[in-house]
Amino acid sequence: MEIPLRLRVDGEDHVLTVDTRTTILDVLRDRLGNTAPKKGCDHGQCGACTVLLDGRRVLSCLALAVAHDGAHIVTASGMAERGELHPMQQAFLDHDALQCGYCTPGQICSAVAMLEEFAAGHPSAVTTGQDGPTELTTEEIRERLSGNLCRCGAYDGIVAAVRQVTGR
Amino acid sequence: MIPFEYNRAVDARSAVETVAARPGAAFLSGGTNLVDHMKLGLATPNLVVDVSRLPLDTVDLAQDGRVRIGATVRNSDAAAHPLIRERYPALSSALLSGASGQIRNLATVGGNLLQGTRCVYFQDLTTPCNKRSPGAGCAAIGGYTRDHAILGTSTQCIATHPSDMAVALAAFDAEVVVLGVDGERRVGLNQLYRLPGTSPHLDTVLEHGELITGVELPAIAVARHSTYRKVRDRASYAFALVSVAAALTIEDGLITEARVALGGVAHRPWRAYTIEAALRGRPASAETYRRAAGAELSQARTQPGNTFKIQLVTNALVAVLRQLATERL
Numbered sequence: 001m002e003i004p005l006r007l008r009v010d011g012e013d014h015v016l017t018v019d020t021r022t023t024i025l026d027v028l029r030d031r032l033g034n035t036a037p038k039k040g041c042d043h044g045q046c047g048a049c050t051v052l053l054d055g056r057r058v059l060s061c062l063a064l065a066v067a068h069d070g071a072h073i074v075t076a077s078g079m080a081e082r083g084e085l086h087p088m089q090q091a092f093l094d095h096d097a098l099q100c101g102y103c104t105p106g107q108i109c110s111a112v113a114m115l116e117e118f119a120a121g122h123p124s125a126v127t128t129g130q131d132g133p134t135e136l137t138t139e140e141i142r143e144r145l146s147g148n149l150c151r152c153g154a155y156d157g158i159v160a161a162v163r164q165v166t167g168r
Numbered sequence: 169m170i171p172f173e174y175n176r177a178v179d180a181r182s183a184v185e186t187v188a189a190r191p192g193a194a195f196l197s198g199g200t201n202l203v204d205h206m207k208l209g210l211a212t213p214n215l216v217v218d219v220s221r222l223p224l225d226t227v228d229l230a231q232d233g234r235v236r237i238g239a240t241v242r243n244s245d246a247a248a249h250p251l252i253r254e255r256y257p258a259l260s261s262a263l264l265s266g267a268s269g270q271i272r273n274l275a276t277v278g279g280n281l282l283q284g285t286r287c288v289y290f291q292d293l294t295t296p297c298n299k300r301s302p303g304a305g306c307a308a309i310g311g312y313t314r315d316h317a318i319l320g321t322s323t324q325c326i327a328t329h330p331s332d333m334a335v336a337l338a339a340f341d342a343e344v345v346v347l348g349v350d351g352e353r354r355v356g357l358n359q360l361y362r363l364p365g366t367s368p369h370l371d372t373v374l375e376h377g378e379l380i381t382g383v384e385l386p387a388i389a390v391a392r393h394s395t396y397r398k399v400r401d402r403a404s405y406a407f408a409l410v411s412v413a414a415a416l417t418i419e420d421g422l423i424t425e426a427r428v429a430l431g432g433v434a435h436r437p438w439r440a441y442t443i444e445a446a447l448r449g450r451p452a453s454a455e456t457y458r459r460a461a462g463a464e465l466s467q468a469r470t471q472p473g474n475t476f477k478i479q480l481v482t483n484a485l486v487a488v489l490r491q492l493a494t495e496r497l
Contacts, residue, residue: 001173020174020216023203043204044271056244056273062203063274066174067196067218114269122248125264125404146404147268 003066009034010078018065025049025060028075036077036105040149047148050106051075057113059147076105079112088112091161099152107148111162114144136166169206173215180224180347180381183217188349188377195219195379197240198274200267201283209293210284210300220276224381227251233387236345239278239380243333244269246277256385258394258413262336265398268405278380281334281344281360282372285327285435286407288312298324299368313473315407319434321469325368328432329361332398335431336413337383338439340391345382348375357383361436368435390415390425393495397488398431399480408432410477412484416452416492423447423456430481433468440464443485452493457486 001020006013009032016031025042028034028051040048042061049061052074060073079086088108091097098104118136126143127133133140141162142155150158177183187193194213196202197220205211224238227249235251246252247263267275289295289307296305308316308326316326334357342357360372374380385391394415400406411431417424426447428440446460461482468478 001171003174020172021169021206043207044200047268047270050270053273057270058274059200059270062200062271064174064196064199064203064216067176067199067220110270117244117269120248122244123253123260123264125261125398127264143404144269147270 003069005065005069007065007068007070008072010073010075020064020066022065023061024051024053024063024065024068024071024073027065028060028073034075034077036075037109038102038106040103040106045149046103046106047110048103048106050109050148052109052113055113055116057110074109076108079108086112087165088161091164092158094164095157095160096154097157097161098150098154103148103150103152107145107150107158110145110148111158111165114141115162115166118144136162136168169209170212170214172213174218175215176218177222180219180222180379183219183222184347184349184377184379186215187217187379188375190215191376193217193377197276197279198242199279200271200275201279205284208291210291219278219379224278230384235385235387237277237383237385239382240276242273243267243275243277243280244272246333247272254392255387256336256340256391256394258339258391258396258415259333259336259385261396262332262398262411262413265396265411266332277333277383280331281337281380281383282374283330284371286330287316287327290327299327299364302367302369309471313471315409315432316471316474317434318465318468318470318474318477319430319438320363320436321434322364322366322368324366325364325435326471327364327368327435329371329434329436330407331437332396332408332411332431334361335411335429335437336394336396337385338437339394339413339415339427339429340385340388342386343384344380345384346374346378347381348378352381354384357437358439364435371435388415388427390417390427393417393492394427395488395492397484397491399484410480410484412481412488414485414488414492416447416489418452418493421451423450423452428485430464433477433481447489452489454486454490457489458482461485
């Protein structure tokens with residue numbers, strides 16, 4: 001079954017027709033040629049396909065495109081502004097927060113959205129107390145980014161990169 | 169994935185009527201479990217009715233003090249909501265210990281309740297599974313059983329329910345609001361799930377076409393002093409080996425009220441009534457906690473790969489109750 005679909009991806013509007021089985025990940029990669037989000041596991045276990053969907057980080061491999069008609073999507077490809085890397089992208093370079101780079105676009109999207117969640121006062125599993133998180137500790141960063149696996153093990157660099165962006 | 173029709177629900181009642189009339193239809197909410205099941209070939213709906221945009225996405229305080237969480241509230245929003253954090257901290261903590269930030273942003277409260285077991289044999293179409301194909305046999309029994317149940321098992325199925333959220337809801341006697349073709353009904357969280365028995369293919373008491381529209385939490389004072397502890401093979405982003413949701417009231421050194429539910433040990437969130445009875449009226453001490461755990465676990469039936477869960481549940485319970493008792497003092 002084919003369904004018409006409107007999506008705004010990295011600021012650009014698209015109108016297309018998709019099979020109902022198509023995930024947002026497959027629309028981005030196979031229909032729109034945006035290969036920033038990666039198909040790691042395709043089962044919601046690795047985080048490599050992370051994008052921002054209407055401002056929130058999600059796994060695009062588990063999101064059926066038809067269910068998100070009209071959505072605004074931002075991928076790691078759309079984070080640079082006026083030719084300048086997003087501060088999180090620059091921080092990943094500065095801290096060698098990658099080796100093979102396959103998980104990196106998902107890590108970047110996840111980290112950017114995670115900082116917004118933290119700023120909005122959202123607690124995490126390691127947050128103690130009723131008043132919400134007060135400090136973005138290493139423990140908080142690691143917990144909040146646990147949905148993005150890095151099989152090269154660049155986690156120390158990733159934590160350092162996030163710290164750089166938060167100015168700590 | 170097999171082809172399917174897609175229908176975006178305009179209201180809950182018509183969604184229920186549509187799905188009830190089509191044996192091959194399924195509700196879609198966040199999709200984090202259903203879409204995975206469709207990829208794995210575990211779910212093969214020919215019609216998907218999307219309820220994710222229904223106006224069931226608020227957390228509200230009723231006049232009688234009950235808190236109602238709409239079925240399409242995202243897990244991350246439920247966890248961060250002030251009403252949940254203040255009144256039911258164990259529920260917020262349980263939600264936050266499940267999945268990852270990305271999944272919690274998509275997954276809804278209704279879908280969380282109805283997610284399928286992560287038994288590796290259930291998820292693998294090449295192995296026999298009574299839950300997938302009644303009568304086929306169980307590859308888990310005699311197989312890899314580290315993740316499997318020790319309470320309420322049957323000779324046909326030893327799968328566990330994977331939800332963290334539901335464990336906290338079980339401790340608080342939440343009620344699930346369900347809409348069917350004949351109208352609305354309420355099902356206690358502790359009556360929602362079935363034990364496997366001889367029909368492990370049935371996870372819940374819901375009929376095909378019934379839609380969860382919300383979850384209601386009773387106003388119980390003890391819940392404000394509650395917590396959730398999850399033990400797993402890695403520090404985050406993994407399902408529970410065992411988990412404990414607990415709430416405790418202590419007066420003059422004696423336990424006056426206790427709520428305890430266990431995760432990772434049974435086909436449903438396991439409300440530990442025996443533990444609660446063994447705690448009430450007793451001194452708040454490690455000895456009391458250990459004895460209570462022993463009373464509940466005396467009915468456990470372990471597998472060669474999960475005998476450790478007896479000790480792990482005991483240790484987790486003692487740690488959680490100690491923490492609650494210490495914070496109180």
